[in-house]
Amino acid sequence: MNDTIVEARNLFKHYKELNALDNVNLSLTANRIYGLLGRNGAGKTTLMSILTAQAFASSGEALVFGASAYENDSVLSRICFIRESQKYPDDFQPQHAFRSAALFYKNWDQEFADRLAEDFQLPVKRRIKKLSRGQLSAVGVIIGLASRAELTFFDEPYLGLDAVARQLFYDRLVEDYAEYPRTIILSSHLIDEVANLLEHVVVIDRGRIIMDADAEDIRGSAVTVSGSADKVDAFLAGRKILHRETLGSLASVTVDEALDSRERTEAQELGLELSPVSLQQLVVRKTMAGAAATGTGTGDFADDTMEARR
Amino acid sequence: MSRTVAVARMQLINKWTYIGWPLTILAASFLMSLAIFALIPVNEGKYGGGSQAPMWYFLVLGIQSMTLVFPFSQGLSISRRAFYLGTLGLFSLIALGMTGLYLLGGVIERATNGWGVYGFFFSIPWVTDGPWYSTAAFFFVVMMFMFIIGFWFATIFKRWGTTGTLVSTLGTSIALIGLAALTTLLEWWGHVGAWFAQQTPLSISGWAALLCVVLAAGSYTTLRRATP
Amino acid sequence: MIDDSKPIFMQIAELIENGIVDGSMAEESQVPSTNEFAAFHRINPATAAKGVNLLVDSGILYKRRGIGMFVATGARAQVIARRTEEFFEQYVKPLALEARKLGISAEQLNTMIERSSGLAPESGTDKERSAAL
Numbered sequence: 001m002n003d004t005i006v007e008a009r010n011l012f013k014h015y016k017e018l019n020a021l022d023n024v025n026l027s028l029t030a031n032r033i034y035g036l037l038g039r040n041g042a043g044k045t046t047l048m049s050i051l052t053a054q055a056f057a058s059s060g061e062a063l064v065f066g067a068s069a070y071e072n073d074s075v076l077s078r079i080c081f082i083r084e085s086q087k088y089p090d091d092f093q094p095q096h097a098f099r100s101a102a103l104f105y106k107n108w109d110q111e112f113a114d115r116l117a118e119d120f121q122l123p124v125k126r127r128i129k130k131l132s133r134g135q136l137s138a139v140g141v142i143i144g145l146a147s148r149a150e151l152t153f154f155d156e157p158y159l160g161l162d163a164v165a166r167q168l169f170y171d172r173l174v175e176d177y178a179e180y181p182r183t184i185i186l187s188s189h190l191i192d193e194v195a196n197l198l199e200h201v202v203v204i205d206r207g208r209i210i211m212d213a214d215a216e217d218i219r220g221s222a223v224t225v226s227g228s229a230d231k232v233d234a235f236l237a238g239r240k241i242l243h244r245e246t247l248g249s250l251a252s253v254t255v256d257e258a259l260d261s262r263e264r265t266e267a268q269e270l271g272l273e274l275s276p277v278s279l280q281q282l283v284v285r286k287t288m289a290g291a292a293a294t295g296t297g298t299g300d301f302a303d304d305t306m307e308a309r310r
Numbered sequence: 311m312s313r314t315v316a317v318a319r320m321q322l323i324n325k326w327t328y329i330g331w332p333l334t335i336l337a338a339s340f341l342m343s344l345a346i347f348a349l350i351p352v353n354e355g356k357y358g359g360g361s362q363a364p365m366w367y368f369l370v371l372g373i374q375s376m377t378l379v380f381p382f383s384q385g386l387s388i389s390r391r392a393f394y395l396g397t398l399g400l401f402s403l404i405a406l407g408m409t410g411l412y413l414l415g416g417v418i419e420r421a422t423n424g425w426g427v428y429g430f431f432f433s434i435p436w437v438t439d440g441p442w443y444s445t446a447a448f449f450f451v452v453m454m455f456m457f458i459i460g461f462w463f464a465t466i467f468k469r470w471g472t473t474g475t476l477v478s479t480l481g482t483s484i485a486l487i488g489l490a491a492l493t494t495l496l497e498w499w500g501h502v503g504a505w506f507a508q509q510t511p512l513s514i515s516g517w518a519a520l521l522c523v524v525l526a527a528g529s530y531t532t533l534r535r536a537t538p
Numbered sequence: 539m540i541d542d543s544k545p546i547f548m549q550i551a552e553l554i555e556n557g558i559v560d561g562s563m564a565e566e567s568q569v570p571s572t573n574e575f576a577a578f579h580r581i582n583p584a585t586a587a588k589g590v591n592l593l594v595d596s597g598i599l600y601k602r603r604g605i606g607m608f609v610a611t612g613a614r615a616q617v618i619a620r621r622t623e624e625f626f627e628q629y630v631k632p633l634a635l636e637a638r639k640l641g642i643s644a645e646q647l648n649t650m651i652e653r654s655s656g657l658a659p660e661s662g663t664d665k666e667r668s669a670a671l
């Protein structure tokens with residue numbers, strides 16, 4: 001079952017003044033839930049569009065189920081990718097969109113779609129044009145889930161959904177995936193919310209893959225040490241520091257390394273406090289470290305950083 | 311092939327788009343024309359030209375197929391080829407059906423001497439004067455032409471944005487003006503006039519059909535590289 | 539319930555062990571399926587399976603083909619024995635170390651422990667732990 005179903009080799013996508021994808025290499029295996037994480041504009045949607053042949057790479061190769069998806073019905077029929085800004089025919093209602101999907105996905109489950117529509121309280125007979133942002137997202141989520149396509153992409157599926165509806169989506173996703181295993185690629189920048197659902201994490205930043213690891217390997221792979229600045233610095237000397245913050249004589253330093261139990265005991269004896277680093281914090285730190293290294297701004301992740309700490 | 315048929319079926323899920331609205335527009339325009347005909351106290355042939363109303367809707371339909379249905383079809387992982395063939399195939403059938411309706415309307419119109427009020431909705435001087443197949447060809451090709459031109463413009467817009475649309479519109483206008491200027495310069499207007507005088511509705515349909523084929527082929531080539 | 543301090547599969551294994559220790563998961567009783575664990579804790583089913591398999595490998599759980607996962611006979615004693623060892627390493631050793639630094643004698647330490655257990659109502663597990671020590 002561990003066959004590769006998505007493979008990207010040296011993918012580049014240039015726009016006028018921007019490298020949307022900058023030498024992306026990626027290999028994804030079947031029947032896992034992947035998180036495609038990164039800031040807005042990092043290249044998540046571009047990458048998914050190119051994999052599904054909705055858009056074209058400037059150079060490089062994108063293979064899905066061993067072949068290019070472009071005009072390839074045998075590949076396309078196994079993919080579902082409703083984008084965040086998905087457009088629908090002008091006079092379509094959600095029920096029309098669902099019936100359309102039923103025509104193209106052999107595993108489509110209409111009952112499941114109906115149940116989801118009820119859960120999301122989606123007015124299936126209202127024109128899609130007139131739906132709220134959250135309801136529009138729900139339409140995409142329902143198509144993605146009920147299509148049960150072998151390779152399903154969710155492109156920031158939570159926009160406009162309230163906390164309850166988002167939780168509903170995550171719950172239904174886990175339940176249905178458990179029953180019908182398939183490959184799910186969940187693009188998100190709300191990392192904390194999805195972290196526990198993911199088996200593997202791919203982080204993209206400014207068109208480059210900066211992290212590609214199993215979620216369980218990442219968990220506990222970094223730690224934040226805080227206490228009096230000189231003690232913290234002495235303790236962490238020579239380690240891979242991701243982030244350093246100081247407040248007077250106190251310091252809080254995040255290192256990209258795990259501590260073994262002897263080191264933990266040592267830290268405790270020094271009166272240092274150890275705290276775990278969430279996936280979101282780690283992604284934020286790594287992204288910012290990358291940005292600092294290339295001297296570019298850190299823009300809109302700052303809010304998420306604050307959120308992560310709260 | 312089955313996915314191509316599914317594209318056509320998908321666009322018939324909401325029956326209004328391809329069937330309901332054209333018929334409603336036709337009926338509304340027909341009834342309005344009749345009312346106006348009835349109000350004009352002249353007991354000889356009155357021609358309205360209201361039968362062109364659905365044609366404008368087909369232009370819009372062509373545009374929306376590309377701007378809205380195409381992105382949706384991409385979301386459902388439908389190939390561009392299947393989308394193109396399914397959509398154009400469906401519209402051809404709709405155009406055929408509408409042509410049939412126009413012919414039938416024309417027959418009734420003549421039999422009732424203009425619906426009893428001397429009003430001619432489906433008959434157009436010169437155009438519908440020829441044999442039935444000439445009339446049929448003309449209506450069919452005009453409908454196809456409207457749809458394809460809408461589709462083509464939207465394809466250009468999708469592919470190259472506002473600039474592309476502007477450039478292609480301007481380019482077409484400039485080419486036409488240039489052609490006209492050249493004709494004037496070479497004093498060929500007489501020939502052009504003579505050429506037009508020679509045309510029948512059937513031959514005009516033929517030329518328009520040729521243009522349709524060129525535009526349809528152009529749209530397909532552009533669509534092959536278009537993104538939603 | 540799930541936090542970021544260590545891999546989730548280890549936390550799942552610990553949660554099941556907790557259930558075995560406090561008796562809510564009796565020996566020879568069936569434990570929830572990995573999918574039920576996944577749905578309940580809102581985690582990836584593969585991760586839940588990894589946690590369960592960790593316990594299968596150490597003989598605490600066993601599989602009955604086509605039925606599900608069960609708590610093995612002797613699982614409770616096994617978990618308690620291992621945790622007791624961990625308890626010694628994690629708590630008693632540093633405790634003794636700190637006591638020595640402060641010049642607290644073993645006797646004083648015992649008195650202090652007795653005083654502290656008077657604060658908390660004694661439960662069966664505490665008794666067994668001290669018995670095992």
